Amino acid sequence: MGNRQSRREVLTGxxxxxLAATLPACGWAQEPPKRKLGYAIVGLGSYATRQIMPRxxxxxxAKLAALVxxxxxxxxxxxxxxxxxxxxxxxxxxxxxxxxxxxxxxxxVVLPNSMHAEYSIRASQAxxxxxxxxxxxxxxxECEVMIAAAKKAGKKLMIGYRCHFEPYNLRGIELVKSGFVxxxxxxxxxxxxxxxxxxxRLDRPLSGGGSxxxxxxxxxxxxxxxxxxxxxxxxAMESTDRKDPRFRNVEDQIDWQMRFPSGALASxxxxxxxxxxxxxxxxxxxxxxxxxxxxYDGHQxxxxxxGKTEQVTLPAPPKNQFxxxxxxxxxxxxxxxxPIVSGEEGLRDMRLIEAIYRSAREGKAVRMTAA
Amino acid sequence: MGNRQSRREVLTGxxxxxLAATLPACGWAQEPPKRKLGYAIVGLGSYATRQIMPRxxxxxxAKLAALVxxxxxxxxxxxxxxxxxxxxxxxxxxxxxxxxxxxxxxxxVVLPNSMHAEYSIRASQAxxxxxxxxxxxxxxxECEVMIAAAKKAGKKLMIGYRCHFEPYNLRGIELVKSGFVxxxxxxxxxxxxxxxxxxxRLDRPLSGGGSxxxxxxxxxxxxxxxxxxxxxxxxAMESTDRKDPRFRNVEDQIDWQMRFPSGALASxxxxxxxxxxxxxxxxxxxxxxxxxxxxYDGHQxxxxxxGKTEQVTLPAPPKNQFxxxxxxxxxxxxxxxxPIVSGEEGLRDMRLIEAIYRSAREGKAVRMTAA
Numbered sequence: 001m002g003n004r005q006s007r008r009e010v011l012t013g014x015x016x017x018x019l020a021a022t023l024p025a026c027g028w029a030q031e032p033p034k035r036k037l038g039y040a041i042v043g044l045g046s047y048a049t050r051q052i053m054p055r056x057x058x059x060x061x062a063k064l065a066a067l068v069x070x071x072x073x074x075x076x077x078x079x080x081x082x083x084x085x086x087x088x089x090x091x092x093x094x095x096x097x098x099x100x101x102x103x104x105x106x107x108x109v110v111l112p113n114s115m116h117a118e119y120s121i122r123a124s125q126a127x128x129x130x131x132x133x134x135x136x137x138x139x140x141x142e143c144e145v146m147i148a149a150a151k152k153a154g155k156k157l158m159i160g161y162r163c164h165f166e167p168y169n170l171r172g173i174e175l176v177k178s179g180f181v182x183x184x185x186x187x188x189x190x191x192x193x194x195x196x197x198x199x200x201r202l203d204r205p206l207s208g209g210g211s212x213x214x215x216x217x218x219x220x221x222x223x224x225x226x227x228x229x230x231x232x233x234x235x236a237m238e239s240t241d242r243k244d245p246r247f248r249n250v251e252d253q254i255d256w257q258m259r260f261p262s263g264a265l266a267s268x269x270x271x272x273x274x275x276x277x278x279x280x281x282x283x284x285x286x287x288x289x290x291x292x293x294x295x296y297d298g299h300q301x302x303x304x305x306x307g308k309t310e311q312v313t314l315p316a317p318p319k320n321q322f323x324x325x326x327x328x329x330x331x332x333x334x335x336x337x338x339p340i341v342s343g344e345e346g347l348r349d350m351r352l353i354e355a356i357y358r359s360a361r362e363g364k365a366v367r368m369t370a371a
Numbered sequence: 372m373g374n375r376q377s378r379r380e381v382l383t384g385x386x387x388x389x390l391a392a393t394l395p396a397c398g399w400a401q402e403p404p405k406r407k408l409g410y411a412i413v414g415l416g417s418y419a420t421r422q423i424m425p426r427x428x429x430x431x432x433a434k435l436a437a438l439v440x441x442x443x444x445x446x447x448x449x450x451x452x453x454x455x456x457x458x459x460x461x462x463x464x465x466x467x468x469x470x471x472x473x474x475x476x477x478x479x480v481v482l483p484n485s486m487h488a489e490y491s492i493r494a495s496q497a498x499x500x501x502x503x504x505x506x507x508x509x510x511x512x513e514c515e516v517m518i519a520a521a522k523k524a525g526k527k528l529m530i531g532y533r534c535h536f537e538p539y540n541l542r543g544i545e546l547v548k549s550g551f552v553x554x555x556x557x558x559x560x561x562x563x564x565x566x567x568x569x570x571x572r573l574d575r576p577l578s579g580g581g582s583x584x585x586x587x588x589x590x591x592x593x594x595x596x597x598x599x600x601x602x603x604x605x606x607a608m609e610s611t612d613r614k615d616p617r618f619r620n621v622e623d624q625i626d627w628q629m630r631f632p633s634g635a636l637a638s639x640x641x642x643x644x645x646x647x648x649x650x651x652x653x654x655x656x657x658x659x660x661x662x663x664x665x666x667y668d669g670h671q672x673x674x675x676x677x678g679k680t681e682q683v684t685l686p687a688p689p690k691n692q693f694x695x696x697x698x699x700x701x702x703x704x705x706x707x708x709x710p711i712v713s714g715e716e717g718l719r720d721m722r723l724i725e726a727i728y729r730s731a732r733e734g735k736a737v738r739m740t741a742a
Contacts, residue, residue, distance in 0.1 A: 183644075185563075185610075185644050185645040186561070186563070186624065186626070186640050186642060186645055186647065188559065188561070188638070188640070190557070190559070190653075192556075192557070192653075194655065235606055235607075235608055235628075235734070237606055237736065239630060239634045239635070239636050240634075241634055253556060253557065253636060255557070255628055255636045255638050256628075257608045257626055257627075257638075259608055263610045263611075263612055263624075264610070265608055265610050267559070267626050267628075267638045267639075267640060268638075269559070269638060271556055271557060271653075273554075273556050273655055274556040274653045274654060274655055275657075275658075275675075276557065276653060282561075282563075282642075282647060284645055286646075287645075287646075304646075363606070363736035364734060364735050364736070365608065365734035365735070
């Protein structure tokens, strides 16, 4: 009985307690403000229109205020659907005039990767707080300019790492941090899907790279947030069939290893030709793992310790990962705190992605130098 | 209903059919011989006494005929237990006189790794067929001498890769070969356990190396038999806490990647400080995986395809992996065929292990040259 009780406690009871401690929240010195901050959504592709825009109505501190698109039909369609007046619909040509719209506090850049830097910087220059999708940009140099632009504007810059707002992933971080698995030794992190042909992801001028930029970044970011420390060395191997028309100028598969200061190693998979969505942290005493790990929903988590494998089930959170992420920037904008996934976080991944590409190209391990 | 039927067929019906086709068997031109061939077991450690010797009574073509040990008490104890007469009990000093004992047809070398070469070669020179535990030896050079010695004696040399006789692993090979997962892209293979201190495995002069030699070889061999092709490049990273008294002169953890000619990549884990026992082959159409994968028993297998994850359950085989392995060498000895896991197989793993060690040491990918 005592055993049963304590097990349930691990799985749900203390899970809730830990979650409460972990879920990012910017505390309020006084009463929270009444006004919701307004987001301009830049880029009306499927992620923006299917995952982001429908969630804004559930936000506590944010709302949809404006739309930016190069396609007039999309502005018309989604403007009508969400009740966004014509004055709050922008093209890329008049995008900079968002500076004159006081209803826009926040800008969410959901464009192809190579446009992230430009549209984030212009948003910062227009005096807006920026939420930019991952990968933050297509080079570390761009990331640095983005960070500088936000700093100069005195506005926040946050990167769309939604898993940092997802309860199971947060629970995983907490379990590792609490010593549940003992000393972490091996992190495996695998992400991939079968890329459909003829899309911007497969066009290097727009994507900046292949699977690594798009889905491999989940393996990378998960390995880092689970390790709770920064990699000091990477070693990578790429495998791309250049005869496959999808992979004329971006990589298909790139797998890599990372060494952490504690001695833990990560083995990561990134693929555009096979389905993967999992991570696991194996320590000296047991493991915690998820599969699916980082999707929009359907997360499943298991732990193993003392010879027992157990599924972990968490209560539904008050805000799902999309809503929590959208609210987080609004909260940070209002109370002046730094987002938990700031531009620096995006830059760290981008430096590692560059090192991973270099290692694969040169067939050599690459040591990370202090930023 | 039709769907259900075909699914069951995949999981059990055709599983049996495929197994029948896959299970290694040396066909008999005439009636199988009546006499069982006799094994001398060399080295009476826990694997020999707990896993091998109790299984010999279940063999169809082999039996326990003699014991070889440096410890008189063990010879006395196991000799009495298995009814092995004093004339069939050998020390390492009079080991070579097994040549004069016609009841010994086969020698199973179950000694610490660094003794494999010497005791296999002496068995070949005594005119006996040899089954040698894995790793075959502690260097590729030693493996080559062992192969030459068996060849010169006109006797068989087989390496104890028992997973090649285990139904679930054979089913996995068959599923990959049959195209179930589509084109294989990513193979993950993880093996490790928490090594207890003060044992020969942690003493380089006896073990020849750390986790890679002992348990990592399962990751390596599984990746190869699942890929069905030979790696052309390896890249490795080692992580060993030299302050841990267990790891004064052998490695703890070594993880590595392998590139196969088809473009598939393998990510492999080997650890003496965390528990792992799994493999998975992810292809363009789905995956097949096992966990536990390569233990003495308790194997579990899953497949995923078309969005459905299914557990695969196979009927109990007529011979378990230990019995099938022991019988295989006896059959090969009787009908002159080459064992499916010959000395050449052991040599291939040893060349890769040397390349993995070298890659980890030099921080560079190592290309495999044609043998």
